[in-house]
Amino acid sequence: MSHLVTLQPSGHNFQVEPGESILRAGLAAGFALPFSCKQGVCRTCRGKLVSGQVDLGDVHPAYLNEADRAAGYVHLCQASALSDVTLDVKELEGLAGVTVKKVPCRIAKIERAAPDVVILHLRLPMNENMMFVAGQHVEFILPGDVRRTYSIATKPSVDGVCALEVHIRQVPGGLFSEQMLNAMKERELMKFEGPLGSFHLRDSDRPAVLIAGGTGFAPMKSMLEHVFERGVHKRRAVSLYWGARTRKDLYQLEVAERWAAERPEFRFVPVLSQATADCGWSGREGLVHEAVLQDLPNLAGVEIYACGAPGMIDACRRDFIGLAGLPDASFFADAFLTRADRAVTA
Ligand SMILES: Cc1cc2nc3c(=O)[nH]c(=O)nc-3n(C[C@H](O)[C@H](O)[C@H](O)COP(=O)(O)OP(=O)(O)OC[C@H]3O[C@@H](n4cnc5c(N)ncnc54)[C@H](O)[C@@H]3O)c2cc1C
Ligand code: FES
Incomplete structure (x- = not known):
């Protein structure tokens, strides 16, 4: 019943x-x-x-x-x-009207952006202009109805988009990100369901601090390009902290640096946790969430948007709320969980 x-x-x-x-x-x-x-x-x-x-x-x-x-x-x-x-339950007003569909797509381009990061450029059928909210994700439908989730890196458009970009970190032993992706060819057909998820920038006047770990940059790219297009950064402080191990893992550093160079209101802070001499790095070092705490020891009045590995998300939530006074309701995150993470807690 x-x-x-x-x-x-x-x-x-x-x-x-x-x-x-x-x-x-x-x-x-x-x-x-x-x-x-x-x-x-x-x-x-x-x-x-x-x-x-x-x-x-x-x-x-x-x-x-x-x-x-x-x-x-x-x-x-x-x-x-x-x-x-x-x-x-706090329902989401910003996502009302978004329709979830199963959509076929063609792989237009496979771009190796870093040794373990691949950017997939997808083309949707002409009549499938997809409407979504910046920050959402899609689920690739693999054989056997196995699903894998990837954040949309493309900015939304009022007319919908028919080209999408996803940023995929290749996980050693991973079914999709390693085995299937390594065998994939341009022009191949795939299918996804989307848009899904509720990660998105809330409408507010509070400063927004975006924190990306590795390919967590993907939804931030979508959100920020949408912010810049609408001029949101001119009326609300917006900053991006992007953490990675080495310089080459900041696979679109020049994109984020260009955003900051062109917009004095926007602050970009790249942070490396395992910089080596090869990186030629003179920027910030350490864990990305610690860099945020060093710059902003009091987070009571800000909103945090974090995306990346579950360990980074947990550290952000724990320390921002526990040490810096961030209200629980001002923490928004998408944790990039894999089957290995799920197995640890099963
Ligand atoms: C909301 C959300 C958004 C995401 N967005 C992105 C994104 O934009 N970019 C991105 O790179 N990733 C993203 N991810 C992660 C992504 O969905 C995949 O989990 C990741 O790419 C790994 O998939 P895979 O098929 O390659 O690996 P899987 O086959 O899932 O395996 C992952 C790891 O687990 C191990 N493993 C598999 N099965 C088991 C088991 N039973 N026990 C122990 N270990 C096991 C594998 O050996 C491998 O090392 C997101 C995840 C979520 C939940
Ligand atoms: S969606 Fe339910 S705990 Fe993540």
């Missing part, structure tokens, strides 16, 4: 089948619920149970601890309803 889920404060409601995740049912019903990893890890889809009973599903205690469970927190991507339920 299906159950009724009611969302507060909107009053939106929808039916969920037994065992179906509340997130899945809510998205299928057309509501703009927040989500990113869909694996119970990133916390983006958190809601709070107001009434009724849920099965919390497969969430590791590291991501939903005893205190949070006792307080009624629920990860909607893993939870199913055991009765009619009411949940407190």
Whole structure:
């Protein structure tokens, strides 16, 4: 028997089948619920149970601890309803109207941007102009309905886009990023579902600090090019910190440097964690989130947008909230989880 889920404060409601995740049912019903990893890890889809009973599903205690469970927190991507339920959830206004589709695409160009980073340029059918919000991602649909997620690096357009760029770090032993990508040829056909996810720049006057780790630069590129096009950086302080191991891992350094050179209001800080003599580096060194803390020891009035490896996202969340007074509600992130990360917490 299906159950009724009611969302507060909107009053939106929808039916969920037994065992179906509340997130899945809510998205299928057309509501703009927040989500990113869909694996119970990133916390983006958190809601709070107001009434009724849920099965919390497969969430590791590291991501939903005893205190949070006792307080009624629920990860909607893993939870199913055991009765009619009411949940407190912050729905997203900025994503309303975005339609998720399965779209065929052709690989227009395979660009090696760094020793372990490939930029895929995708061309969509002429009638498939895709509408999305800067910061969202797509899921490639591989044989056997295996899915792999990649952030869109292209800026959106009011008319939709029919060319997309994704930045892929090649993970050793990775099914898609290594095995399939190494065998891939230009003009090959692929299929993806998108746009997905809720990572995007919120409408606000507060300074926005964007933090990218490695290919976490991809959604930042989309967001920033959209910010510059609309002149948002002239009325709101916007900065980008981009962390990588060595100079060559900052695979589009000249792009970000050009943004900063052309816009005195925009601040760009590249940071290397493992600079060697070969890097010829005279810039900042250390962990990228530590560079942010050195420059901005008080984060009470800013918004943080972070994208990259789960370890970096966890460190940002922990230290910004714990050491620099960042409100929990001002931290937005997409953690680039892989199957290895999922296996660690399984
Ligand atoms: C919201 C989101 C956005 C993302 N955006 C990007 C992006 O823009 N750019 C980007 O580069 N990446 C991004 N990622 C990560 C990306 O989706 C893939 O996870 C990554 O590319 C690895 O995929 P793969 O198929 O190559 O590797 P997988 O086959 O998933 O394997 C990854 C690693 O896990 C190991 N492994 C596989 N199975 C197991 C197991 N059972 N136990 C232990 N280890 C295992 C493999 O050997 C390998 O080392 C994103 C992820 C998320 C969730
Ligand atoms: S924890 Fe649910 S989307 Fe990440």
